[in-house]
Amino acid sequence: MIEALTRARPPVVTPTPEPPAAYLFGDVLDEIRFNGGWQPARVAGGLLVGAHFRCPDTGEGYVEVEGFIAATHADDLKDFGRYLRTQWRSAGATLRYHFPTAEVVGWFLSWRGADPAWDPDALVLHNTFFTQPWQVAVQVPADDRPPLALRSVGDQWQTSPVGLIRPDAR
Numbered sequence: 001m002i003e004a005l006t007r008a009r010p011p012v013v014t015p016t017p018e019p020p021a022a023y024l025f026g027d028v029l030d031e032i033r034f035n036g037g038w039q040p041a042r043v044a045g046g047l048l049v050g051a052h053f054r055c056p057d058t059g060e061g062y063v064e065v066e067g068f069i070a071a072t073h074a075d076d077l078k079d080f081g082r083y084l085r086t087q088w089r090s091a092g093a094t095l096r097y098h099f100p101t102a103e104v105v106g107w108f109l110s111w112r113g114a115d116p117a118w119d120p121d122a123l124v125l126h127n128t129f130f131t132q133p134w135q136v137a138v139q140v141p142a143d144d145r146p147p148l149a150l151r152s153v154g155d156q157w158q159t160s161p162v163g164l165i166r167p168d169a170r
Helices: 026-038 077-098 120-129
Strands: 022-025 043-054 061-074 103-111 136-141 148-153 156-165
Touching (some): 022 136, 026 061, 026 103, 026 136, 061 103, 077 103
Parallel strands (some): 022 061, 022 156
Antiparallel strands (some): 043 061, 136 148, 148 156
16 A cells, blocks of 8 residues: 555535545546436446545545546446456556556545445445545536545445545645
8 A cells, every 4th residue: 555645635616514535636527427327228437547645734634536447338337347347457558658647536426416335235345445535436427516525434325525636736
């Protein structure tokens, strides 16, 4: 495991009621939303890449998402899990090529229409592929609803807002 660097949380477009577990750049969020709405009958999913840090004020870990890889459109969450099982190795090669200094900080699911079920299968998927306590799952509705970050705590999800990093912070 790579130790987290201590770094202040990035400046956000809109303040959140609590410190986010995940921060995304606006262009990354827009691209994920586009993917989620592209095939209305399917969900879009992929791996989030970036870096993880420790907040000097609270000591809590958080991630900054700079992009995503291994994205696909799947029938449902189980189908996405099957995809990850077959593509995990090639995702690692893609990460090394396109984002050589980044790490997998979690995964996302995006969709249009009815919200997919985040049932025990989602926890199994998360706890199988994303075993670090700072890794997150991010729900991104394809409409204007805000994304939501989730972390696995035992056999339950712990949710937090997602911070949208100010464009001038790059």
